[in-house]
Amino acid sequence: MSEALTYEAAYNELQLIAEEIENEAVSVDLLAEKVKRAAILIEFCQQKLRATETEVNNIIKQMEGNKGKDS
Template identity: 50%
Template structure:
């Protein structure tokens, strides 16, 4: 099984899908915890990427 490298866009898209699933109220109760855990991982990944980009931009403007 090959795993795709996570990108900001793929993480964002997956978050959108998770939100749609949760809002549809058709998600099995047993899946909710797993979906929320995955969403938390994706949010952390996106936040870290944005902070990294912000840091890079700030360093490049300090030159």
């Protein structure tokens, strides 16, 4: 994969994999491959969410710190 994976792209791919599995559109030969890919995508999404949460919390702390300086 040459371009950087985004959260939205990973989430959309996960949805497609889930639909394929639910609809039994995945052959037994490809099932393990799809499940492995899903696991990779889930881990990517979890890491992205954790990083975003940390970043947002840091921004909020900075904003709160600046409020104290303005008073």
